[in-house]
Amino acid sequence: MISSILIIGTGLIGTSLALALKRTQPGIRVIGIDPHAESLDAAIARGAVDHAGSMEHVSKVDVVVLAAPVRQITLTLAAIAPLLRDHTIITDVGSTKQDVIAAARSALANRVSQFVPAHPIAGREQHGPAAADALLFDGKKTIITPLAENNRQSIGMITKLWEQAGASVVEMDASTHDAVFAAVSHLPHMLAFTMVNELASRPNAKTLFSHAASGFRDFTRIASSSPEMWRDIALNNRDALLQEFDQFLLRANEMRELIASRDENGLREFMRQAEKARGYWLSGQWSQFNNVDNDANDKT
Amino acid sequence: MISSILIIGTGLIGTSLALALKRTQPGIRVIGIDPHAESLDAAIARGAVDHAGSMEHVSKVDVVVLAAPVRQITLTLAAIAPLLRDHTIITDVGSTKQDVIAAARSALANRVSQFVPAHPIAGREQHGPAAADALLFDGKKTIITPLAENNRQSIGMITKLWEQAGASVVEMDASTHDAVFAAVSHLPHMLAFTMVNELASRPNAKTLFSHAASGFRDFTRIASSSPEMWRDIALNNRDALLQEFDQFLLRANEMRELIASRDENGLREFMRQAEKARGYWLSGQWSQFNNVDNDANDKT
Numbered sequence: 001m002i003s004s005i006l007i008i009g010t011g012l013i014g015t016s017l018a019l020a021l022k023r024t025q026p027g028i029r030v031i032g033i034d035p036h037a038e039s040l041d042a043a044i045a046r047g048a049v050d051h052a053g054s055m056e057h058v059s060k061v062d063v064v065v066l067a068a069p070v071r072q073i074t075l076t077l078a079a080i081a082p083l084l085r086d087h088t089i090i091t092d093v094g095s096t097k098q099d100v101i102a103a104a105r106s107a108l109a110n111r112v113s114q115f116v117p118a119h120p121i122a123g124r125e126q127h128g129p130a131a132a133d134a135l136l137f138d139g140k141k142t143i144i145t146p147l148a149e150n151n152r153q154s155i156g157m158i159t160k161l162w163e164q165a166g167a168s169v170v171e172m173d174a175s176t177h178d179a180v181f182a183a184v185s186h187l188p189h190m191l192a193f194t195m196v197n198e199l200a201s202r203p204n205a206k207t208l209f210s211h212a213a214s215g216f217r218d219f220t221r222i223a224s225s226s227p228e229m230w231r232d233i234a235l236n237n238r239d240a241l242l243q244e245f246d247q248f249l250l251r252a253n254e255m256r257e258l259i260a261s262r263d264e265n266g267l268r269e270f271m272r273q274a275e276k277a278r279g280y281w282l283s284g285q286w287s288q289f290n291n292v293d294n295d296a297n298d299k300t
Numbered sequence: 301m302i303s304s305i306l307i308i309g310t311g312l313i314g315t316s317l318a319l320a321l322k323r324t325q326p327g328i329r330v331i332g333i334d335p336h337a338e339s340l341d342a343a344i345a346r347g348a349v350d351h352a353g354s355m356e357h358v359s360k361v362d363v364v365v366l367a368a369p370v371r372q373i374t375l376t377l378a379a380i381a382p383l384l385r386d387h388t389i390i391t392d393v394g395s396t397k398q399d400v401i402a403a404a405r406s407a408l409a410n411r412v413s414q415f416v417p418a419h420p421i422a423g424r425e426q427h428g429p430a431a432a433d434a435l436l437f438d439g440k441k442t443i444i445t446p447l448a449e450n451n452r453q454s455i456g457m458i459t460k461l462w463e464q465a466g467a468s469v470v471e472m473d474a475s476t477h478d479a480v481f482a483a484v485s486h487l488p489h490m491l492a493f494t495m496v497n498e499l500a501s502r503p504n505a506k507t508l509f510s511h512a513a514s515g516f517r518d519f520t521r522i523a524s525s526s527p528e529m530w531r532d533i534a535l536n537n538r539d540a541l542l543q544e545f546d547q548f549l550l551r552a553n554e555m556r557e558l559i560a561s562r563d564e565n566g567l568r569e570f571m572r573q574a575e576k577a578r579g580y581w582l583s584g585q586w587s588q589f590n591n592v593d594n595d596a597n598d599k600t
Binding site: 121122123124140141143176180181183184185187188189190191192193194195196197198199200201205207208209211212213214215216217218219220221222223224225226227228230231234235238241242245247248249251252253255256259260262264267268270271272273274275276277278279281282 | 421422423424440441443476480481483484485487488489490491492493494495496497498499500501505507508509511512513514515516518519520521522523524525526527528530531534535538541542545547548549551552553555556559560562564567568570571572573574575576577578579581582
């Protein structure tokens, strides 16, 4: 039973989590901390946070949620370590997990069993408490990457927290998590930033953007994400991300070569694999999707 | 005054154009041709097309709209050339313009003045007449890339046609058109196909796709586009597209290097340029955007 939580970082995710919990657990007490007074004030004004707290509250709540960008999470872990009592569980919302776990091991030492790493797979490109939404996690997944040191009770408590916020919980090991999200989230963000940066740097940027339509808008939506947050994610998941970069650039060069050599059939097949795979993904027809997969493997 | 049109190709764009014209010009007579009987039947069933036609109708209508993929457009131009009379204006909806114009010059010879090239900047990833929408062009742009041989009356007629379909018309020369759309449309499509193709080809594709969320969904939406249509666009706008590929790949390598070298400030600035530029684009604050542009130029 979670009766009180301390949310450190009342941005989009922290404030949305508070709103989601208030919705299903009206009795819960939510204390907030944020280095930006206006963020904290906005979270309080929205009714997400009951009152502003201080680090002393770490010893007075059931759960501490580290909801800052990943770099701040590692700094905050060091700050809260000396204040931690036996009964408190710490969790985070970081988009990368191995780095946060390494920081937690270093900061929390023999209390690391009290840290249950988590990553809600939900977000939007707008940031800050004004963009928060009580339904942000509804029907979405939250990944928990448990430590060997965690007991089932602690994991169960954080699982419950996210279920109460509307999410379904999936457990995964941290290195798999980081590899999977480098591929399906981190690299797409980098490519969207790259596309907009490239066009914005040109002398005719204004002409280019004035003719960009809905395809471009959706392709680059994630380039409106927080630069600070995504810089941290990129650097904290550097190795997996660089590997994804290299595999993508190889594949992009393969497509470039199909175009350069006017390989009509090869180009159509390349596109068709993508179109089919995406169709199976959207419709959830995994058995069919395996066929696509095998086709693709046969080809290469 | 356009009282009758022949639409050759009753897919998404042809059928949407017919529906849009019927909406504002209820008296207009729309004749359709499509090599796929089911497409034509569907366009007729939707009330977009009044009846099926044959190539003979080329001589009997005010405007012929070539609404097939670009490769078919060039074949169709050759087929209709001998049937063309003085009063008929031909236009197209191709996403590339220099190649269509070259084909028109070759096929139509001294009647090329009757061909007014156009490109409606609207679409969706679904294709076929079932996806057609009377409001598809509403508030969107249509680019006309007039030929030196076109008279103002012909250009005015096609301008009127698209305005009646809800679009606003912009004139541009064909080579500028092809360069602009290689950058803001064609390359993003290639990159989206590449991203999905790459992940679909992996042994763990199923795991990867099962964790892909809304960022990935929007980034890859255009990878559900028609492979045949986009193969044709890629090959017909090959030179401009390859140039865009190379510039993008250089920029992607620049970002990769910022990550590899852990350049925190450089990476944040790279992302911030993109985030700011996209914000100015969405809000239409071009004067501010120019500043971003200059900043970016100063940096490089």
